[in-house]
Amino acid sequence: xxALDGLDVYYGEIHALRGVALEVRGGxxxxxxGNNGAGKSTTLKTISGLxxxxxxxxxxxxxxxxxxxxxEIVARGIAHVPEGxxxxxxxxxxxxxxxxxxxRTDGHVAAxxxxxxxxxxxxxxxxxxxxxxxxxxEQQMLAxxxxxxxxxxxxxxxxxxxxxxxxxxxxxxxxxxxxNGQGTTILLVEQNAAMALSIAHRxxxxxxxxxxxxxxxxxxxxxxxxxxxxxxE
Amino acid sequence: xDFELLVRIFPQVLLDGLLLGFMxxxxxxxxxxxxxxxxxxxxxxxxxxxxxxxxxxxLLLGLKSRGVLDTAPWxxxxxxxxxxxxLASGALAVTIERVAYRPLRAAPRLIPLISAIGMSFFLQDVxxxxxxxxxxxxxxxxxTLEPLNERFELTSTLDVSAKSLVVIVAALLMLWGLHALVNxxxxxxxxxxxxxxQAAASLMGIDVNRIISLTFLIGxxxxxxxxxxxxxxxxxINPYTGFIPGLKAFTAAVLGGIGNIPGAMLGGIVxxxxxxxxxxxxxxxxxxxxxxxxxxxxxxxxxxxxxxxRPKGLLGEVVRERA
Numbered sequence: 001x002x003a004l005d006g007l008d009v010y011y012g013e014i015h016a017l018r019g020v021a022l023e024v025r026g027g028x029x030x031x032x033x034g035n036n037g038a039g040k041s042t043t044l045k046t047i048s049g050l051x052x053x054x055x056x057x058x059x060x061x062x063x064x065x066x067x068x069x070x071x072e073i074v075a076r077g078i079a080h081v082p083e084g085x086x087x088x089x090x091x092x093x094x095x096x097x098x099x100x101x102x103x104r105t106d107g108h109v110a111a112x113x114x115x116x117x118x119x120x121x122x123x124x125x126x127x128x129x130x131x132x133x134x135x136x137x138e139q140q141m142l143a144x145x146x147x148x149x150x151x152x153x154x155x156x157x158x159x160x161x162x163x164x165x166x167x168x169x170x171x172x173x174x175x176x177x178x179x180n181g182q183g184t185t186i187l188l189v190e191q192n193a194a195m196a197l198s199i200a201h202r203x204x205x206x207x208x209x210x211x212x213x214x215x216x217x218x219x220x221x222x223x224x225x226x227x228x229x230x231x232x233e
Numbered sequence: 234x235d236f237e238l239l240v241r242i243f244p245q246v247l248l249d250g251l252l253l254g255f256m257x258x259x260x261x262x263x264x265x266x267x268x269x270x271x272x273x274x275x276x277x278x279x280x281x282x283x284x285x286x287x288x289x290x291x292l293l294l295g296l297k298s299r300g301v302l303d304t305a306p307w308x309x310x311x312x313x314x315x316x317x318x319x320l321a322s323g324a325l326a327v328t329i330e331r332v333a334y335r336p337l338r339a340a341p342r343l344i345p346l347i348s349a350i351g352m353s354f355f356l357q358d359v360x361x362x363x364x365x366x367x368x369x370x371x372x373x374x375x376x377t378l379e380p381l382n383e384r385f386e387l388t389s390t391l392d393v394s395a396k397s398l399v400v401i402v403a404a405l406l407m408l409w410g411l412h413a414l415v416n417x418x419x420x421x422x423x424x425x426x427x428x429x430x431q432a433a434a435s436l437m438g439i440d441v442n443r444i445i446s447l448t449f450l451i452g453x454x455x456x457x458x459x460x461x462x463x464x465x466x467x468x469x470i471n472p473y474t475g476f477i478p479g480l481k482a483f484t485a486a487v488l489g490g491i492g493n494i495p496g497a498m499l500g501g502i503v504x505x506x507x508x509x510x511x512x513x514x515x516x517x518x519x520x521x522x523x524x525x526x527x528x529x530x531x532x533x534x535x536x537x538x539x540x541x542x543r544p545k546g547l548l549g550e551v552v553r554e555r556a
Contacts, residue, residue, distance in 0.1 A: 048436060049435075050432055050435070050436070069435070069440075070432075070435035070436055071435050071437075071438045071439055071440045071441070074436065074437065074438035075438055079436070080436050082432070082433065082436060086430055086432070086433035086436075087433075088425070088426050088429045088430060088433065088434075089429065090425065090429055091422065091425060091426060091429070095422050095425075095426075098419060098422055099422060099423065099426050099434070099437045099439070100437055102419070102423065102437045102438045102439055103438035146437070147436075150437070150438060
């Protein structure tokens with residue numbers, strides 16, 4: 001479904017990604033592990049078009065995404081929940097959701113709103129509230145719900161557990177599994193490697209902008225290097 | 234001090250102040266909308282405003298020279314002229330953004346600002362040149378629409394001209410229309426989303442550049458409408474007429490809280506009222522020591538005071554960010 005190959009991305013003079021290659025197949029949950037600054041968020045931003053690679057290719061459903069602006073990438077079926085959620089603080093919860101469905105012209109937006117509220121009942125109670133006043137957990141729910149409103153085939157999630165209490169993290173991850181169960185492919189960036197590996201099918205480990213390891217979630221969880229560096233053993 | 238006189242002129246001064254205030258409010262919207270989206274002051278907006286006034290005067294003079302100005306129904310003439318002014322100013326604003334601001338989007342803040350100031354001077358002289366070639370004059374007088382000069386005596390101390398009523402009604406309709414567009418429609422929500430976070434908006438599938446163009450179009454059109462209304466109300470225009478009202482409208486936008494649309498409306502009205510009251514009352518209250526010519530000093534002193542205590546403006550919001 002998605003294939004990155006030989007991706008080189010720079011922030012000014014900083015070489016952030018070095019020849020990154022990875023693949024996400026339809027229906028999978030794939031996780032990207034790595035420390036701060038390893039290039040995980042950079043990889044997602046390159047896929048969604050926020051960053052342009054200097055070399056290499058991003059191919060989605062057989063078509064190149066390089067050089068395509070972000071709003072057109074959304075139209076092709078990729079939604080990105082960025083790092084730090086980036087919900088619209090001054091817009092209401094409902095307006096945030098409407099923006100998620102910005103490109104939709106089929107008449108099923110209202111039905112999808114109801115589906116999103118089944119996943120996140122808390123949001124329904126806060127429908128007319130200004131999003132900036134939501135709690136951290138609610139904001140994360142809103143960010144995911146908003147992305148789902150685009151009916152993406154591929155969902156990019158950047159650190160959905162960041163800053164959340166453990167019980168909320170469990171809840172968010174259960175929701176990710178159920179979103180995947182409904183047919184959405186997921187590429188998950190996560191600091192919490194144990195959680196990520198517990199729900200992912202496969203994973204890649206990034207270090208200083210390069211893929212250093214890859215395998216099924218089980219293989220990675222058994223790997224001594226991963227256990228030492230990311231699972232705290 | 235003639236207390237009775239102060240009371241007697243009060244309603245008239247209030248009306249004059251509101252009239253001026255609505256004018257400022259319409260112009261201020263152009264500054265505040267662009268600032269809201271790009272955090273950039275479009276200094277050429279005062280010329281975008283005056284171009285609307287010039288398109289209006291040219292159309293009216295054209296109608297007059299064909300002898301149809303007094304036979305055509307005036308509401309139709311006024312509406313047509315206003316639409317033409319809005320279209321011209323809106324298109325001009327969009328063009329300016331494309332050629333003078335967009336290429337500089339990644340440049341340091343000061344660079345597009347200088348480009349805007351340059352654009353402002355450039356437009357003043359383009360208007361002057363065009364009108365000089367075309368009419369051999371660049372100080373133009375709005376032809377009068379006779380029915381608009383009718384005055385209604387509401388009380389013995391308050392009379393309103395038909396054109397003042399038209400200006401107020403037109404301004405109110407546009408302010409209401411814009412408010413509804415921005416707050417009740419999907420495209421308006423997209424404008425607010427882009428204003429808050431361009432990258433996140435693009436991840437929603439919003440074409441940020443198109444929304445920015447739209448913002449310039451709407452702000453420019455409001456400015457153009459204000460230009461026509463300004464001409465109808467005050468009569469005399471020249472290529473440099475836009476500068477002072479533009480500066481004051483910008484101040485009104487800051488007073489209301491720059492980037493905030495209801496703030497621009499409120500700021501415009503407050504500034505208009507301050508000016509009108511200062512112009513009429515100062516000389517009466519100070520026994521002639523300070524005349525109407527000090528109105529700007531008074532109005533701006535009040536503005537400075539307000540901004541000292543409310544640096545973000547009257548309606549400027551303090552959004553609390555949460556992790």
